[in-house]
Amino acid sequence: MKILAVDDDPDFLALFQSTLQSLGYTRVTTAVSGDDALRKIGYAQVPFDCFILDIKMPGMDGIELCRRIRALPQYRDAPIMMNTIMSDRDHIDRAFSAGATDYLTKPVDPIEIRARLGVIEQLVLERLRAQIAVTQGNGAMRAMASYGFMDGIPMKRVVGAMDRLAMANYLNALGLFRAMATSAVAVQVVNAREIYDLEGGAVFGEIMVDVATCLSDCLQGRLRMISYAGGGTFVFLANRSELEDGERLAARLSHYIEEFHLVYKDLGITLPTVAVGTPVACGASHLRAPDRIIDEAVTGVRRQGAGLTRTA
Amino acid sequence: MTMHMPMATDLAAHLDRIRRSFLDRLGDRVLEIDAILQAMDRDGPRPELREAIVHRAHKTAGVAPSLGFDELGTLARAVEEGWGFGYGRLGDTEAARRTGAMLDEMERLLDADLDGR
Numbered sequence: 001m002k003i004l005a006v007d008d009d010p011d012f013l014a015l016f017q018s019t020l021q022s023l024g025y026t027r028v029t030t031a032v033s034g035d036d037a038l039r040k041i042g043y044a045q046v047p048f049d050c051f052i053l054d055i056k057m058p059g060m061d062g063i064e065l066c067r068r069i070r071a072l073p074q075y076r077d078a079p080i081m082m083n084t085i086m087s088d089r090d091h092i093d094r095a096f097s098a099g100a101t102d103y104l105t106k107p108v109d110p111i112e113i114r115a116r117l118g119v120i121e122q123l124v125l126e127r128l129r130a131q132i133a134v135t136q137g138n139g140a141m142r143a144m145a146s147y148g149f150m151d152g153i154p155m156k157r158v159v160g161a162m163d164r165l166a167m168a169n170y171l172n173a174l175g176l177f178r179a180m181a182t183s184a185v186a187v188q189v190v191n192a193r194e195i196y197d198l199e200g201g202a203v204f205g206e207i208m209v210d211v212a213t214c215l216s217d218c219l220q221g222r223l224r225m226i227s228y229a230g231g232g233t234f235v236f237l238a239n240r241s242e243l244e245d246g247e248r249l250a251a252r253l254s255h256y257i258e259e260f261h262l263v264y265k266d267l268g269i270t271l272p273t274v275a276v277g278t279p280v281a282c283g284a285s286h287l288r289a290p291d292r293i294i295d296e297a298v299t300g301v302r303r304q305g306a307g308l309t310r311t312a
Numbered sequence: 313m314t315m316h317m318p319m320a321t322d323l324a325a326h327l328d329r330i331r332r333s334f335l336d337r338l339g340d341r342v343l344e345i346d347a348i349l350q351a352m353d354r355d356g357p358r359p360e361l362r363e364a365i366v367h368r369a370h371k372t373a374g375v376a377p378s379l380g381f382d383e384l385g386t387l388a389r390a391v392e393e394g395w396g397f398g399y400g401r402l403g404d405t406e407a408a409r410r411t412g413a414m415l416d417e418m419e420r421l422l423d424a425d426l427d428g429r
Binding site: 058 | 326327329330334367371377378385389392
């Protein structure tokens with residue numbers, strides 16, 4: 001895995017590089033500033049697989065660098081890990097909002113780094129395999145990605161969209177105490193299976209992006225973090241103090257989706273209908289893994305018919 | 313610069329070199345922070361002076377514990393909070409006291425390093 005590590009402290013960079021080396025990661029490039037990093041990214045003939053960024057640097061800080069890397073088409077899905085001693089909520093929120101995938105806190109802990117990079121390496125391999133499958137496919141496949149019903153669907157052009165791993169890492173980075181102020185809420189496209197069977201995987205993918213866009217527009221709180229869980233299910237995070245009543249959110253979301261009505265009618269596509277699940281908050285049972293609220297919200301919206309707010 | 317680092321057998325020696333480099337720079341860092349404190353005495357805790365201390369404390373806190381200087385790391389973190397996030401709550405006196413404690417620890421490490429050479 002080819003890694004770019006960015007930090008303005010030469011001692012830290014040397015230490016970090018040694019740690020990575022001892023863990024078997026030998027293809028490590030270093031940069032001492034945001035500008036230096038962007039220059040090296042621009043020159044790289046073989047793209048980087050992963051970025052590890054310090055936050056507090058003179059000039060361009062790590063969060064701005066993260067945003068700029070994420071804006072490069074080649075790296076819109078690349079894992080970006082923040083590595084910093086800034087463990088306050090504001091920095092964590094801003095880092096993930098800028099597109100960070102994970103958040104490590106200094107000082108360097110080799111066991112933690114091994115675990116986190118192991119997950120990221122798996123992610124890189126999976127994406128590589130998916131990319132190879134697409135580029136080896138026929139022209140139609142390359143023109144419009146097709147998805148299985150339960151597959152993940154890239155939502156990168158949707159404001160606030162993040163993958164499941166980043167959302168889980170966000171909650172874990174907050175820690176239980178701060179995560180207790182956050183709830184996960186799932187939204188189910190009730191007729192997702194019907195739409196998928198009628199329209200196929202490619203159109204289904206586009207429709208899910210439309211729903212995600214509507215959901216993003218609906219979220220009015222400070223947090224705007226949305227992930228797609230497959231099978232027509234979305235999950236978003238909200239501060240508990242800013243949680244909106246489920247029925248009202250479902251009604252507003254339906255209103256936004258209704259704006260697609262004419263376009264969908266012309267194309268002969270069924271309009272998605274949505275249900276909003278019961279919010280799931282962190283509690284004592286999530287002590288070791290605050291991110292479990294994501295799965296519980298998803299499972300809940302799929303199974304708890306009685307607790308759902310449905311709109312047509 | 314893409315580096316292909318020496319294998320794990322050389323790791324201890326490599327860490328020693330990093331530790332040496334850190335201590336070599338630590339003396340300059342002490343002098344820089346002293347100069348900033350003097351400027352604060354003269355001009356008051358202007359934001360750019362506070363930020364200059366926070367930056368140095370931040371960098372110290374990030375690397376010191378990994379090199380075995382746990383106490384320095386803890387003190388540097390307290391300085392960063394003192395002049396940074398917690399500044400309004402703590403005020404100048406407490407932030408300056410924390411900075412003094414960090415400088416004391418830096419000088420103690422430098423003295424110990426001299427004794428060990």
